[in-house]
Amino acid sequence: MSNIGSILDEVSKSQKKDDITNFCVGDTIKVHVRIVEKTAAKKGKMGQKKGKAEVKERVQVFQGIVIRRKGGGISETFTVRKVSYGEGVERIFPLHSPNIVKIEVARQGAVRRAKLYYLRERIGKAAKVKEKKKQAKKT
Amino acid sequence: MFSGLIGRKVGMTQIFGEKGESIPVTLIEAGPCVVLQKKTSAKEGYEAVQLGYEDIKEKKLTKSLKTKFSKIKVKPKRYIREFRVSNPDDYEVGQELKVDIFEEGSFVDVCGTSKGKGFAGVIKRWGFKGGPASHGSRFHRAPGSIGASASPSRVFKGQKLPGQMGHKRVTIQSLKIVKLDKEKNLLAINGAIPGASRQIVIVEKAEKKS
Numbered sequence: 138m139s140n141i142g143s144i145l146d147e148v149s150k151s152q153k154k155d156d157i158t159n160f161c162v163g164d165t166i167k168v169h170v171r172i173v174e175k176t177a178a179k180k181g182k183m184g185q186k187k188g189k190a191e192v193k194e195r196v197q198v199f200q201g202i203v204i205r206r207k208g209g210g211i212s213e214t215f216t217v218r219k220v221s222y223g224e225g226v227e228r229i230f231p232l233h234s235p236n237i238v239k240i241e242v243a244r245q246g247a248v249r250r251a252k253l254y255y256l257r258e259r260i261g262k263a264a265k266v267k268e269k270k271k272q273a274k275k276t
Numbered sequence: 277m278f279s280g281l282i283g284r285k286v287g288m289t290q291i292f293g294e295k296g297e298s299i300p301v302t303l304i305e306a307g308p309c310v311v312l313q314k315k316t317s318a319k320e321g322y323e324a325v326q327l328g329y330e331d332i333k334e335k336k337l338t339k340s341l342k343t344k345f346s347k348i349k350v351k352p353k354r355y356i357r358e359f360r361v362s363n364p365d366d367y368e369v370g371q372e373l374k375v376d377i378f379e380e381g382s383f384v385d386v387c388g389t390s391k392g393k394g395f396a397g398v399i400k401r402w403g404f405k406g407g408p409a410s411h412g413s414r415f416h417r418a419p420g421s422i423g424a425s426a427s428p429s430r431v432f433k434g435q436k437l438p439g440q441m442g443h444k445r446v447t448i449q450s451l452k453i454v455k456l457d458k459e460k461n462l463l464a465i466n467g468a469i470p471g472a473s474r475q476i477v478i479v480e481k482a483e484k485k486s
Binding site: 149234 | 289
């Protein structure tokens, strides 16, 4: 039998994406998520129901602060937190999920923690993350 | 058609499904297996096919096994298992069976030896509650009373008591084949299977689900 570790690596490699944008904890990012909608599953207004099940695909953007990157390899995930209408919302994405079309870094944050759970208890201005200062090029 | 193979558990990982959901899978390197012997009701009293898996050096064999393999002119195999079939004459000695006897999306039963936990007490082995840790209870992880004195004045059969836990033949039924790699003889099966990685397992077509 060939090496067990190499078989596992190969299979997970085939599932991994190799073009993932580099981002860190504290960054504000835009995650473009592919969403499949079925119209038949939707509740029609005032008893209106469409007979056919239409499958629609669209891309939704979820913008927020990365508060955690967890795990490694194929099972790595990251958590994005945003405050929406005064309510905190957190979404966990698998890093290699095929449903993620792309990830954009909107703003780089300067943080001193690997996990930003402290943001959950803060409200308003206190829940902000400082922007990372661009390093001056050394000559 | 024939429905079983000997294989080896590779380990667990995850793959993404069609909708982008992540599916936990166990990889099994199943086969290729070689038919070593046919057993018929006329001769042995039952119908079965004997399969061999994984090559082994000839010098490691005992004399009786050496003659067995040299008679049928098959490379010596390390693992030999039997599978019941309805008609053994469909197969030939020396025939190779590969992972393509299964289909993607169909269900299988996987049989292996579970991880040994050693001599375990009733809390670990049977999920007993146990007593309070403190307040002078003096009853912590013991099984408690196993039978009353006057009636029934004996211990019932099957009473749950400490003993060997694990390292036992375990079958998990109706596991879905998520992916199948014919070139590498790999099966990706949804969910967990008994035993540690590198362990020998038997993969058979599911009895209760197709």
